[in-house]
Amino acid sequence: MNVPYPVIYRTPLMRTVMIVGASSGLGRALAEHYLRQGHRVALAARRTELLEELARAVPSAVPPVVERLDVCEPSEAVAALKRMADALGGHIDLYLHCSGIGRMTPEIRFEDELPMLSTNVTGWTACVDWAFRHFLRQGSGTLAAITSFAANRGLGPAPAYSASKAFQAHYLEALRQHAAVHGAKEVRIVDLRPGFVDTPLLAHPERLFWVLSVEKAVCHIVRAVEAGCPVCTLSRRWRWFAPMLRLAPRWLIVRVLRKAKTCAC
Numbered sequence: 274m275n276v277p278y279p280v281i282y283r284t285p286l287m288r289t290v291m292i293v294g295a296s297s298g299l300g301r302a303l304a305e306h307y308l309r310q311g312h313r314v315a316l317a318a319r320r321t322e323l324l325e326e327l328a329r330a331v332p333s334a335v336p337p338v339v340e341r342l343d344v345c346e347p348s349e350a351v352a353a354l355k356r357m358a359d360a361l362g363g364h365i366d367l368y369l370h371c372s373g374i375g376r377m378t379p380e381i382r383f384e385d386e387l388p389m390l391s392t393n394v395t396g397w398t399a400c401v402d403w404a405f406r407h408f409l410r411q412g413s414g415t416l417a418a419i420t421s422f423a424a425n426r427g428l429g430p431a432p433a434y435s436a437s438k439a440f441q442a443h444y445l446e447a448l449r450q451h452a453a454v455h456g457a458k459e460v461r462i463v464d465l466r467p468g469f470v471d472t473p474l475l476a477h478p479e480r481l482f483w484v485l486s487v488e489k490a491v492c493h494i495v496r497a498v499e500a501g502c503p504v505c506t507l508s509r510r511w512r513w514f515a516p517m518l519r520l521a522p523r524w525l526i527v528r529v530l531r532k533a534k535t536c537a538c
């Protein structure tokens with residue numbers, strides 16, 4: 274996906290940025306942003322050909338480090354993260370975890386849910402734990418992860434996805450507490466919760482509502498990361514909607530889902 278530039282907000286303070294899931298969608302657009310801003314960037318995903326293509330396409334003062342990383346192979350993923358950190362000189366200012374998969378699984382079959390659990394829960398935890406421990410040793414740094422608006426409530430058509438995103442959101446909150454309790458004041462944890470964003474993850478964006486462009490989403494994300502915002506729901510409409518979804522009575526959610534199902538038929 275080509276993101277037109279110039280887009281956005283300057284990020285004067287960042288120096289070294291590691292992005293996992295940089296081959297597509299939000300991760301790719303964020304990688305473009307940080308490369309164009311002249312930061313030292315390391316990019317990881319399974320499709321390294323897309324990362325190489327990005328590295329060639331975006332003019333940057335310092336060429337990015339590129340690593341193949343599959344979060345579903347946790348020990349190899351952690352080894353790849355270590356290699357990236359070494360290539361960046363050992364110091365990381367920002368770790369951005371963008372890798373994730375998501376789809377509707379209304380048939381409730383374990384084989385459909387498992388990839389989301391391996392990617393968004395097990396693999397995600399392996400990478401995020403590594404980054405957190407790195408920042409604790411370093412004494413500073415920002416760990417930012419793209420969770421989702423779906424973290425707010427269990428969603429009938431996407432049980433594994435919504436549950437995996439709730440897991441991530443709770444996990445980040447726990448890490449934030451851990452950092453505070455252990456006096457790691459300079460370690461910041463940022464939970465980024467987009468509503469719908471027009472990326473390859475959405476199979477049919479035209480059937481959805483309030484779909485945010487990638488450029489706008491990146492703008493919100495960069496600002497939230499700069500501000501060290503603990504939890505950022507993007508954009509404004511979704512921010513207003515989040516408490517309503519959390520507080521809505523069960524019967525109302527069921528009624529809305531029934532109506533959506535009837536309309537889809």
Ligand SMILES: NC(=O)c1ccc[n+]([C@@H]2O[C@H](COP(=O)([O-])OP(=O)(O)OC[C@H]3O[C@@H](n4cnc5c(N)ncnc54)[C@H](OP(=O)(O)O)[C@@H]3O)[C@@H](O)[C@H]2O)c1
Pocket residue numbers: 293294295296297298299300301317318319320321342343344345371372373374375392396419420421422466467468469470471472473474475
């Ligand atoms: N788009 C939305 O509406 C939306 C809304 C809320 C939250 N989010 C979240 O935003 C994040 C980014 O999604 P996106 O919309 O940018 O989707 P996307 O365009 O499909 O990008 C997903 C990224 O995750 C990487 N990835 C997937 N499986 C991986 C694995 N096993 N190991 C390593 N990397 C893996 C992909 O790289 P490779 O395939 O090359 O490995 C790709 O770079 C996800 O966590 C998603 O849940 C998206």
